[in-house]
Amino acid sequence: MTDTVAPAPAEATAARPYSPGLEGIVAAETALGYVDGEAGRLLYRGYRIGDLVERGTYPAVANLLWTGEWEPRHHLPTAPVPAAVLTALRALPLTAKPMDALRTAVSVWGATQQLDWPPTPEQARALTAFSPSALAAFARLRQGLEPVDPDLALDLVPGFLYQLTGNFADAGTARALDAYFIVGAEHGLNASTFAARVITSTRSDIASAVTGAIGAMKGPLHGGAPSEVVEQLHKVGTPEHAEAWVRDAVARGERLMGFGHRVYRAYDPRAAALRKVAEAMDNKPDWLELAIKVEDVALRVLAEKHPERALKTNVEYYAAAVLQGVGLTPDLFPATFALSRHAGWTAHVLEQAGANRLIRPDAIYTGPPERNLPA
Numbered sequence: 001m002t003d004t005v006a007p008a009p010a011e012a013t014a015a016r017p018y019s020p021g022l023e024g025i026v027a028a029e030t031a032l033g034y035v036d037g038e039a040g041r042l043l044y045r046g047y048r049i050g051d052l053v054e055r056g057t058y059p060a061v062a063n064l065l066w067t068g069e070w071e072p073r074h075h076l077p078t079a080p081v082p083a084a085v086l087t088a089l090r091a092l093p094l095t096a097k098p099m100d101a102l103r104t105a106v107s108v109w110g111a112t113q114q115l116d117w118p119p120t121p122e123q124a125r126a127l128t129a130f131s132p133s134a135l136a137a138f139a140r141l142r143q144g145l146e147p148v149d150p151d152l153a154l155d156l157v158p159g160f161l162y163q164l165t166g167n168f169a170d171a172g173t174a175r176a177l178d179a180y181f182i183v184g185a186e187h188g189l190n191a192s193t194f195a196a197r198v199i200t201s202t203r204s205d206i207a208s209a210v211t212g213a214i215g216a217m218k219g220p221l222h223g224g225a226p227s228e229v230v231e232q233l234h235k236v237g238t239p240e241h242a243e244a245w246v247r248d249a250v251a252r253g254e255r256l257m258g259f260g261h262r263v264y265r266a267y268d269p270r271a272a273a274l275r276k277v278a279e280a281m282d283n284k285p286d287w288l289e290l291a292i293k294v295e296d297v298a299l300r301v302l303a304e305k306h307p308e309r310a311l312k313t314n315v316e317y318y319a320a321a322v323l324q325g326v327g328l329t330p331d332l333f334p335a336t337f338a339l340s341r342h343a344g345w346t347a348h349v350l351e352q353a354g355a356n357r358l359i360r361p362d363a364i365y366t367g368p369p370e371r372n373l374p375a
Contacts (some may be wrong), residue, residue: 016362016364018364022361027189027194027359027361028189028194028197028352030188030189030348030351031045031068031351032044032045032065032186032344032347032348032351033045033186033187033188033344034046034188035187035188037266038266039266040266040267040268040269040312041269042183042187042269042270044061044064044065044185044186045064045065045068047064047070048269049182049183049269049270049273050269050272050273050276052064052182053179053182053183053273053274053276053277054273054276055072056072056182057072057074057155057157057178057182058076058155058156058157058178058181058182058185058340058343059074059075059076059155059156060072060073060074061182061185061343062074062076062124062125062128062185062342062343062347063076065185065186065343065344065347066121066124066125066343066346066347066350067121075155076125076128076129076155076156077129077150077151077152077153077154077155077156077159078129078130078132078133078136078150078154078156078159078160078163079126079129079130079133079150080130080133080149080150081105081130081133081134081137081147082108082109082112084108084111084112085105085108085109085112085134085137086137086147088104088105088108089101089104089105089134089137089138089141090141092104092138094142096138096142097218097331098135098138098139098331098332098334098335099214099217099218099223099334099335099338100218101134101135101138101335102131102134102135102138102214102335102338102339103211103214103215103218105131105134105135105138106127106130106131106134106207106210106211106214107207107208107211109127109130109134109207110205110206110207110208110211111207113126113207115205115206115207116205117203117205117353118353118354118356119200119205119206119209119346119349119350119353120350121350123206123346124206124343124346124347124349124350127206127207127210127342127346128156128342128343128346129156131338131339131342132156132157132159132160132163132339133147133150133160133163135160135332135335135336135339136148136160136163136164137163139164139332140163140164145166147163148162148163148164148166149163150163154168155178156181157174157177157178157181158174158178160177160339161173161174161177161326164328165327169326172281173325173326173327175277175281176274176277176278176281176322176325176326177322177323177326179273179274179277179322180274180319180322180323180336180340181339181340182273182340183270183273183274183315183319183340184270184315184319184337184340184341185340185341185343185344186341186343186344186347187341187344190222191216191217191219191221191222192213192214192216192217192222192223192341192345193213193341193344193345193348194216195209195212195213195215195216196209196210196212196213196345196348196349196352197209197348197349197352197359198212198359199212199213200348200349200352200353200356201352201356201357201358201359202358203353203356206346206349209345209349210342210345210346210349213338213341213345214338217334217337217338217341218334223334223337223338226316226319226320226323226330226333226334226337227320227330227331227333227334228257228316228320229257229258229316229317229319229320229321230320230323230324230330230333231257231330232256232257232258232294233287233290233291233294233320233321233324236290236294237290238290239289239290239293239294242290242293242294242297243297245294246294246297246298246301247301250301250302250305256298256302256311257316257317258295258298258313258314258316258317258318258320259298259299259302259311259312259313259314259317260309260310260311260312260314266310266312267312267313268312268313268314268315270314270315270318271313271314271315271317271318274315274318274319274321274322275292275295275318278291278318278321278322278325279292287321287324287325288321288325291317291318291320291321295313295317298313299312299313319333319337320333323336
């Protein structure tokens, strides 16, 4: 018997473009965020990120993303943690990563809710308000402390800090972290946001979408850079050592963490907004003075050594300075980033559901052609 060999399937699909990582492929239309990498602009529903940080709060920005309405006095406190979630968090080993704990908490939370289709802004608010309480509860449990109930008079970010420490944060600290939450809220069709939209496109619920997004952000290529900036600043030590340390690092060919970005070719507008808020703090801590000095030296040295490359400050640089400055441990940085991105993730879930189409791309088959099993 002669084998009948069919043409390789790749021949039938070769005319269709393949882009590894989907780079350059337009997969959605959105009215939520606009990232202009060449000019260094970031807009949320048309509003400049710097203006939103200067005049808004995270609850107001989240509501803007969910509804399109600008209500600068919008109030959103943190929410209580359901008993089922606390039981799950208590069952986790003390060595569990905060991102794993947050992912678990959101999944269990979803199982306790009636999350009907389509998702609603009310669901988005409820999930965004719950998650900081869950992360704070886990952070305390692993220290042998009991969780702190929400203070409903506080907005989300100062409420999160209160539940982490049991103490009310000073205005400057709360303002700095609120600014970080605002700049982290939305950034186009990044990997975790795309994951959330793919899950939503199957008509799954909002908790499933955010659980998947947290899983995507957990990867070090997406959510881990700020902690590396902290390590770098610790190596520098003091502002007086900045010049020599940066020049030595560049001469050795080491990458300076917090500089350069896949999208931005100009100064990252999120970093500019965070630096402005940090510089306005009444009592600048040592970490801020060091960060500013290292940045000024790094930008000058990078321009000298690599004039052909646009290596400007990115958001992770000042994110690291702010997160360290408000007292968070480095292993909490990625999970805190995930808390800030809840507003964008859930807004994309609402947008995807509003004009839904199942996201189902093709793949080019590269295996052997059709063949018979051997005798």
